[in-house]
Amino acid sequence: MIEASLRARGPYSLRLSTRHGSDATRVAARGVLRAVYEVGGRLAIAEARQLANGVVVVRAPSEEAVERVRFTLGLDDDHSEFVQRFARDPFLGATVRRLKGLRPLRCATVTQALLRALCGQLITARRAREIERRVVRASTPSLDGLHAAPTPAVMGRFSPAELRALGLGGPRASALVRLCRSLDLERLREVSTDAAAARLVREARIGPWSVGVVCLEGLGRYERGLVGDLGLIKLLARMRGRRVEGWETAELLEPYGEWAGLASVYMLAGLGQGTIDVPGRLAA
Template sequence: MIEASLRARGPYSLRLSIRLGSDATRIAANGRLRAVYEIDGRLEIAEVGQGADGTLLVRAPSQEVVERVRFALGIDDDHSDFLARFSRDPFLGLTVRRFKGLRPLRCATVTQALLRALCGQLITARRAREIERRIVRAATPSLDGLHAAPTPATFARFSPAELRALGLGGPRASALVRLCRTLDLERLRGESTEAAAARLVRESRIGPWSVGVVCLEGLGRYERGLVGDLGLVKLLARLRGRRVEGWETAELLEPYGEWAGLASVYMLAGLKQGTLGVPERLAA
């Protein structure tokens, strides 16, 4: 068993970043994370906590699992530039200052992030997570109650009808099976964000929001915002006092440029906590 002490590049709060992060592959509770990873066909569990000095303490069976944890937490992807640029932003500034240690928790595989995106289309987050859990638990092996993250091979052996029976809508089930049979999703981590996004949107069921989810939680990229997210739709509707369409949320994210994906995460956090301002450009 390895016990590793890790330091994040830039501000990082494990408690903030893993909040609501539990799924079929991991449990986040009391500021600690317990997650399973598949390494060369075997399952290994890592446990992570954070000391008062900010050091992340990882306990895992192998160094490979420690590296998987590094990626999942995003601790090597310093977002200090985002904090410096937008800490005084009229809309997002208070949220940025209050939650500066927040980074999105990543899935163990790109395939799981794609499943999450397809499950989450046009339904509540709670219902989407229920469907995702059910599918992962039915599809992958487990260790001590935690299931391995799916890979393309996992869903390539399923039929769309089998996934529909588990709760994933027909066209989305077909899209997942088709992509897993025709594309090595895990290799997208080696592609540029633009190239990966371009490949994904060739599939008719993959739109801007789904690409944003895969980029943030599967590839670990901050450039692509969650355009069309239901939370952002509600936020923009509240700001404008009228019903808005999903595509209009791109205007919320446009000022944040290459940080649009991370800005999405902070906006959703600010929406829940009531820490967002009302910029004049969005009030009309």
């Protein structure tokens, strides 16, 4: 067993970043993340915790497993520029100052992020997570109660009908199977964000919100915002005092440019914290 002491680049809070982070592949509780990874054809359990001095201590059976944890936590993806640029933003500033160590927790595979995006379409977050857990548990082996993240090969063996039986709606099930059979999703981490997004949106069921989920949680990229997220729709509707369409939420994210994805995460977190102010420029 290896014990590695890692330090994040820029501000980082493991407790903030792993809150609500449990799924079929990992458990986050009391500031500790415990996750399973498939390494060299075998399953390996890794644990991460953060010391008072900011160091993240990872215990894992191999160096490769340590590196998987490093990616999952986003330790190397410094967002100091985001904090510096938007700490005084009239809309997002209070949230950035309070939660500056927050980074989105990533899935072990791009395939799992795509599954999450498809499960999350048009249904409640709780129901989406239930369906995702059910699909992952039905598709991959487990170790100590945690299941490996799915891969294209694993998901491609399912028929749309089998996924529908697990709760994933028909068109979304078909989209997942088509993409897993026709595309090496894991290699999207090797191409630019724009190229990955362009490939994904060729599938009719993949829109801006789903691309945002895959980019944030699968590729580990901050550029693509969660356009059309239900939380952002509700926020914008409150600002404008009327019903809004999902595409209109792009206006909320436009000021944040290449940080639109991370801004999405902070907006949604700020809604829960009560730190989001309604700016006059958007209230209409």
